Amino acid sequence: MADKVREVIDEFGGKHEFREGLEGVIAALSTIGSIDGEKGILLYRGIPIEQLAEHSTFEETTYFLLNGRLPKRQELTAFEKKLKSRREVPPAALDLIRTFPTTANAMDLVRTTVSALGLYDSDPKNNMLEKNVERAIDLIAAFPTIVAAIQRRRSGKEFVAPRQDLGHAANFLYMVNGEAPTDYVAKVMDVALILHADHGFNASTFTSRVVISSKSDMYSAITAAVGSLKGPLHGGANSEVMSTLQSIGSIDKVEAYVMDRLAKKEKVMGFGHRVYHTYDPRARILSQYSQQLAQQTGNMKWYDMSKKIEEIMVRELGEKGIYPNVDFYSATVYYYMGLDQELFTPIFAVSRIAGWTAHVIEQLQNNRLFRPRAVYSGEKNVPYVPIDKR
Numbered sequence: 001m002a003d004k005v006r007e008v009i010d011e012f013g014g015k016h017e018f019r020e021g022l023e024g025v026i027a028a029l030s031t032i033g034s035i036d037g038e039k040g041i042l043l044y045r046g047i048p049i050e051q052l053a054e055h056s057t058f059e060e061t062t063y064f065l066l067n068g069r070l071p072k073r074q075e076l077t078a079f080e081k082k083l084k085s086r087r088e089v090p091p092a093a094l095d096l097i098r099t100f101p102t103t104a105n106a107m108d109l110v111r112t113t114v115s116a117l118g119l120y121d122s123d124p125k126n127n128m129l130e131k132n133v134e135r136a137i138d139l140i141a142a143f144p145t146i147v148a149a150i151q152r153r154r155s156g157k158e159f160v161a162p163r164q165d166l167g168h169a170a171n172f173l174y175m176v177n178g179e180a181p182t183d184y185v186a187k188v189m190d191v192a193l194i195l196h197a198d199h200g201f202n203a204s205t206f207t208s209r210v211v212i213s214s215k216s217d218m219y220s221a222i223t224a225a226v227g228s229l230k231g232p233l234h235g236g237a238n239s240e241v242m243s244t245l246q247s248i249g250s251i252d253k254v255e256a257y258v259m260d261r262l263a264k265k266e267k268v269m270g271f272g273h274r275v276y277h278t279y280d281p282r283a284r285i286l287s288q289y290s291q292q293l294a295q296q297t298g299n300m301k302w303y304d305m306s307k308k309i310e311e312i313m314v315r316e317l318g319e320k321g322i323y324p325n326v327d328f329y330s331a332t333v334y335y336y337m338g339l340d341q342e343l344f345t346p347i348f349a350v351s352r353i354a355g356w357t358a359h360v361i362e363q364l365q366n367n368r369l370f371r372p373r374a375v376y377s378g379e380k381n382v383p384y385v386p387i388d389k390r
Contacts, residue, residue, distance in 0.1 A: 008375045016375060023274065027206065027370070032065060032358050033198045037275040042282065044198055045069075053285050058168050058193040058351070059083060062140055065198060065358040066133060079137075080167075086141035087162035087171065090120045094149060094159060102154050106342045107230035109150045110349055111223055117142065118219030127215065127364060135218045136357035143353045144168065147346040148175030154342065169193055172350060176339070184296070185337055188289050192333060195282040195326065196348055198355030200275070204228040204235070208356045209363045210370045218360050225356045226349055235348040239341050241270040241331035245305055254308040262316055270328030271313050277321030286329035293336035302332045 008018040019025055034043040042049040045064060052061055063071045063079045071079060096116055100109050117139070118124065123131060149159045152175075160175045170186035181189070199205070208225040212218065229235035248257045261268050273280060287306075294303035310324055334344050 008377075016373075018375065021274075022372075027201060028209065028363070029366075030201075030359070030362060031068065032355070032362060033200045035200050035275050037273070037277050040276060040278040040281050040284075042199070049195060049281055050285065053191050053194050056194060058190050058197070058354075061194050061197055062354040065354050066136060066361070082137055083141045083168060084162075084164050084171075086138050087145050087164075089117070089142045089145050089149075092120070093117060093146070097146075097149050097153050097159075100150070100153060102156065105230070106147075106150055106154065106346050107226065107236075107349070109153075110147060110346050111226040111230070113146050113150070114139075114143075114226055115219065115223040118217065118223075121217075121219065124217060127217065129361065129365070132218055132357075132361050132364065136361065139218070139222060139357060140353050143350045144172035145175060147343070147350055148172060150346070151176050151340065151343050155340075173337075176343070181337075188293065188333065188337065191285065191289065192330060192347070193351040195285060196330075196351035198352070198358065202234065203231070204352065205356060205359050209359050212360045212363050213367055213370045215367070218357065221360050222353065222356055225352075229349055229352065230345065235345040235352075237269055237325075237327035238331040238334070238348070239344040241328055242335055242341050242344070244269050245302055245331070248305065251301070251305050251308055254305055255312060258309055258312045258316075268309070268313060270309075270324060270331065271317070272322045273325045276323070276325065279323045280325045282326040283324040283329050286326065286333050287324070290329045290332040290336065293333060297336055299336070302335060306332055 004020045004023055006018055008016050032045060034046070035041070044052060044061065045068060047064075052064075056064075059080050060071060060076055062083075063076060093113055093116055097109065097113060100112075121135070145162055152159050157178070160178050162171050162175055163180075166174055166180060167186065167190065169190035170181055173181040173186065173189055180186075201209075204225040207228040208221040211221040211224045232240055248254055258268060290303050290306065294300045306329065310328070313322060313324075331344065334347065335341070339347070
């Protein structure tokens with residue numbers, strides 16, 4: 001199992017190419033996202049991520065992902081209004097959050113709440129395009145409210161109702177903190193949401209497509225996606241990055257820490273990617289915002305430590321294609337914004353819900369049930385032993 005790609009022979013003598021983790025396997029055609037891992041290029045429906053981060057908003061990017069084209073001004077205004085009008089979640093869902101243990105993992109609480117939302121669907125068996133687009137808008141609007149309520153519950157604070165006069169990112173931060181953010185902080189959060197909105201067939205997105213391919217429902221698909229995102233090898237990595245920085249403690253200890261990890265062949269969180277073999281374009285953008293936030297807060301420590309880690313990792317492993325990924329600098333960006341570390345992965349979900357729902361909708365338009373094979377590698381012709389002779 002050491003090789004990522006190798007030939008295997010099944011129990012009937014057939015030869016097959018086996019790729020660990022389905023790496024490089026084409027599972028479907030998609031018009032939503034495109035990644036060039038060798039050149040470090042990420043496109044949403046053909047537009048480079050750098051252009052969207054600089055010129056767009058999360059609301060516009062979401063419309064783009066769902067509809068396949070950029071909106072006209074009136075269309076964007078109407079879409080923004082619709083999102084704002086759907087920020088409230090069923091009172092019973094908020095009551096459910098109030099019953100959750102405050103010590104539970106935040107992503108577990110998000111997963112359970114999203115699953116519960118499906119119980120309030122007025123037409124659960126309807127999987128038509130128009131209905132699923134409306135479900136997508138409902139979920140995109142509700143995710144910030146859900147995540148903020150969960151964070152408030154975990155902090156022992158009362159929920160903060162959404163405001164209609166704030167944009168998507170600003171309103172989310174308002175519901176988390178109880179006060180509106182500065183325009184700059186809201187902008188940084190907006191960019192972070194854009195950068196995390198979609199990323200091809202990552203584990204959670206593929207999970208959502210596998211679930212919906214059985215003609216299940218959007219809520220089940222998104223619940224499964226949240227469960228996949230929770231893992232430290234996926235959405236949970238940025239929280240691990242911040243824990244790493246805190247455990248190192250100071251910049252003078254960085255070199256010894258990194259070299260020790262490399263000597264032991266242990267992973268340094270926030271580096272390397274299954275697709276990118278060069279600098280993750282999202283990390284490049286977030287690095288700039290991390291630096292700016294460090295300067296604004298007067299606390300360069302975490303940014304400087306991050307840059308030092310990057311310098312060492314690129315020096316030692318750059319020729320092998322190991323560079324910072326999006327999780328590496330999103331960690332310090334969120335930390336400088338004063339956000340709780342347990343909130344890092346749920347924020348990922350607040351963004352990625354746009355991509356998940358777009359993929360669920362796309363999958364259903366030309367659906368075929370996912371049914372890969374597994375080559376049996378166990379013993380054969382094993383005799384059954386009666387229970388009294390075992």
